[in-house]
Amino acid sequence: MRKRNRAYKKAKSRNLISDWKKFKELRNEVIDLVREAKRQYLINLHNSLVDKSIPPGKWWRIAKSVCKFKNKESQNSPIKVNGEILIHPIEKATAINDYFCSISRFDTEPQLPNVPPLAPYELSDIVITEQDVIDHFQILNINKPAGPDKLPPKFLKAIFPSLVTPLTFIFNKSLQSGTVPSDWKLANVSAIYKGKGDQDNVSNYRPISVTNCFSKILEKIIFKYLHNYIHDHAILTDQQSGFRNKDSTIKSVTFII
Secondary structure, X not given: OHHHHHHHHHHHXXXXXXXXXXXXXXXXXXXXXXXXXXXXXXXXXXXXXHOOOOOHHHHHHHHHHHHOOOOOOOOXXXXXXXXXXXXXXXXXXXXXXXXXXXXXXXXOOOOOOOOOOOOOOOOOOOOOOHHHHHHHHHOOOOOOOOOOOOOOXXXXXXXXXXXXXXXXXXXXXXXXXXXXXXXXHOEEEEEEEOOOOXXXXXXXXXXEEEEOHHHXXXXXXXXXXXXXXXXXXXOOOOOOOOOOOOOOHHHHHHHHX
């Protein structure tokens, strides 16, 4: 890196083609070395976390360094409820939670319409393979936050080869039994300001839920099978544009015109 920096200063001061060429060669070499160092770091991290002989204290130090467990204090503004100003984080959280619950509760169970079968096809039992789990771990976004289990995607992606087999078994058991682990139903709910209106009004906030990484992977795998089933049997009309990949409402507008 020092050679690269010196080459940059030299090229900038002299502005010769040969100097800029030398700088670019050193710059590319540094980029390759940094990428290789990151790759080796992840490999060593995985080997350390799956090593059964590693002392528990050292294992937890490595895990905490990756997970970055920290207690963060809320910096949100006070909340006003019925003329009373709430400042304490627990009071604010309770007030916002009560509001979110009030707008998402049904007094009566909604009546669902009787929809006739759209196709003479039945979706057979979904059997999740280990490759399904591997594929979704490989595209896992490590920049996403951790859920209630406090296991961030970056940590899970580093050790995912050891998780593939047990997770595949759990996913299939969940589908066979028609139940989901209770911990996977939990979520960290954050109140996000909508960007307009008074910040002390609870109605100007919307909830954002962060669930556990494992439940997200299961949802995405099931979605893949459902999407392929609907697409292969042409169940949706061509005029259905919402929530479809590489499609938009522009197609519907052109159809109407």
